[in-house]
């Protein structure tokens with residue numbers, strides 16, 4: 193007897209390319225079987241769900257987020273069809289994993305979550321709070337010990353936010369990469385830049401990854417580079433891949449990025465260097481000016497009085513979103529982060545439906561199958577989480593059923609709309625075989641996500 197039988201679905205496995213009308217059985221949180229409509233009619237199940245011709249695919253895997261046990265943030269991801277998230281990115285991740293996982297288990301969570309430890313967090317824990325200074329030899333010893341312990345206790349890898357810690361020395365980066373490599377884990381890297389369009393940090397990281405044999409995920413490519421530097425960055429990645437680098441890349445659907453007002457990204461000496469910063473492209477994402485464009489005076493006020501606020505900067509070149517995805521196997525990611533309700537960047541609630549609408553329906557840059565691979569199979573491989581990202585017996589029953597014609601984002605930038613608005617057309621979502629979104633509505637109280645602990649990396 194199955195737990196669930198989903199009937200009348202167009203089932204697509206992006207891994208094999210299998211695409212057929214039929215039924216899917218769920219038992220014990222796993223995919224129990226795939227059936228033709230006739231076979232499905234003979235199966236017995238505790239509950240049945242008529243997909244009404246909807247597209248049934250693996251739940252989406254977001255490899256770049258800052259959900260970090262924040263339930264409202266994960267609820268927004270779930271509403272888009274995300275069932276697994278990799279958090280703790282850009283150098284900011286948990287350090288004490290017993291506490292972190294303990295909180296997760298105690299509260300429950302809407303989606304599966306893996307968590308990185310982060311270089312910036314480790315530096316602070318070791319007593320280096322100045323982002324422009326390198327960690328001392330003694331501090332590096334503490335960082336190494338903490339990083340080793342974090343990986344031992346289940347951290348998925350180590351994230352770097354080089355732009356946020358311009359003072360981090362090459363020794364720090366190398367030591368962390370070696371620890372990740374030794375544990376068979378990966379590093380995710382928000383690269384740095386010492387001047388507009390600087391690609392040196394990207395090249396350095398990729399060379400280091402090759403040398404130390406560590407898997408690298410380059411984070412939110414189009415948030416790091418637009419214009420000619422983006423093309424240059426893509427060439428560097430291609431060249432390193434040709435040399436055998438184990439490098440993976442994620443990117444979002446916007447060029448306008450959001451980050452902390454008090455971060456090094458917005459230190460005045462950094463934004464004014466090179467003269468390529470335009471205040472008419474800067475707006476507040478949160479706080480008293482949320483949704484409004486801000487001038488130098490308000491910018492200084494926010495940084496002085498509300499350093500925890502988040503700002504959105506748009507460097508222009510919106511077409512570069514499409515350029516970034518033209519690189520082989522670039523994965524879709526959100527960069528979502530917890531924000532006060534109705535404030536923040538819409539990326540956490542709009543990215544996936546926006547990706548399918550623009551890249552498949554309108555531009556036809558990707559076939560539906562290729563677009564699905566970028567949200568499921570490829571991120572499952574990049575993370576090294578077996579059992580996810582495909583529709584096959586014994587696979588995890590993390591599933592989404594889309595109403596393709598209705599699929600459309602509704603979230604928009606503050607000032608223009610509601611950045612939290614859930615999309616249309618994400619009809620049903622199962623997390624570990626538990627129905628968590630039903631008929632586009634959140635099933636109240638269901639927290640079926642598992643805490644994914646890094647261990648021996650498993651091949652898909």
Ligand SMILES: [Zn+2]
Pocket residue numbers: 281282382411412
């Ligand atoms: Zn980042």
